[in-house]
Amino acid sequence: MRIGLAANTRHHDHNDAALFHWLKDCHQGIRELDIHLHAVGRTYDAIVREGWLAEYPGLVRYPYGHEGGLMKLVAEVVGLPESGRVLDGAIYLMNPVTPSSTFPEAVALKRQCVIHHKPFISTVASARDWIEAERMHKGLAPDPGADALYALETQTIALIAHDAMKPQMMAYASDHFDLLSRFARRVGTGTTGQQLNELAWSRGWPEDKLWVHRYQSGPMGGDAQIADLVLERRCQRAIFFEDPHVARQHEADIQLLERAVTTVTDAAVCVTSPRVATRWAEAARRRASLRTG
Structure with a gap:
């Protein structure tokens, strides 16, 4: 497995x-997992400087960002x-403030990962979670160090989808309804939240109880409301099915949520x-069965 790796200076200085x-x-x-990390210049230098992955042949150096290192990662995702x-x-x-x-x-790196259905990992928690899922x-046996990440019963998850991606979100929620129902709380924006509630009621969820707590629609500020939950550490996961092929009128709101994460x-x-x-859902299900088996 080959994964591009870059970190802003704040995250390796x-x-x-x-x-x-x-x-x-x-x-x-x-x-x-024999993961080959193709690290952009300063990120590679920092890993070597601190002595991590010493003599690991899977750590590969790419040019510095200003020399096109990040651009090369984009091309190789494609x-x-x-x-x-x-x-x-x-x-x-x-670093969300630079x-x-x-x-x-x-x-472009994020967009091409989304287009080609590949993981784009932008937080330490996501990277830790991804390694455990793989x-x-x-x-392999579950890593006890990752138990907190998989304590779904203590977590809130946000379920968000752009218009063109709403059918995929409904299919995803239907396929993994039992897993998603393990979360302490589910939140969503506007129409997606309503459709998810209707799905849940059709699956036997009590009709006097919301499966998803609905915030405003994205253009009306729902992304910003959920961003606030993330910043207050009251929302630990976000599944956000983005449509990379259309211009988005509320791009700033979407970026706000991404920056909060x-x-x-x-x-x-x-x-x-x-x-x-x-x-991830398949891995979470396997992990739960191993921990309780």
């Missing part, structure tokens, strides 16, 4: 930075048939693709 929190928790899983260089996804630990997160290559798919990088998991969300 000292030995207690976010990138190293992730490597401390996941360096063994990275080796177990795939370069003539060279065979294809990435299976990307981890980009962003302009770098809105640079064209940063936006470990479950490989048949990256602001609490150690506490919020975000998934933006139905295929990636399905893979």
Whole structure:
């Protein structure tokens, strides 16, 4: 498995930075899964400087960002048939208060991951969660260090979908209804929330009880309301099915939610693709059966 890796300076400029929190928790899983990390210049340099993944052949250096390193990750997410260089996804630990997160290559990296149904991982919690999910798919024993991430009964999950993606969200919720019902609370925006409630009632959920607590529609501020929950650490997961092919009139609101997630990088998991969300759900189900079996 080949994964692009980049981290904003804030996340690797000292030995207690976010990138190293992730490597401390996941360096063994990275080796177990034989993940090749294709790291952009300064991110690679920081990993070597701090002594992580020493002598690990799967750590590969790419050019610095200003030399096109991040652009190369975008191209390889799409795939370069003539060279065979294809990435299976990307981890980009962003600093939400610097302009770098809105640079064209940063936006394109996320967009191409979504288009090609590959994981785009923008927080430490998401990266930790992804490693554990992949470990479950490989048949490895659950890592007790990841138990808190999978304590769904204590968590709130946001379920959000753009108009073109609402059918996929309904299908996803139907396929994984029992798993999603384990969460302490589910929240959503506008129409998506209503449709999810109607689905739940059709599945036997009590009709006098909401399955999803509805906020405003996205254009009317629902994304901002859920962003506030994330910032207050009252929403731990967001499944946000984005449509990358249309212009979005409320782009600023969507960016607000994305920035909230990256602001609490150690506490919020975000998934933006139905295929990636399905893979996580399957892993969560397997993990639960192993922990209770």
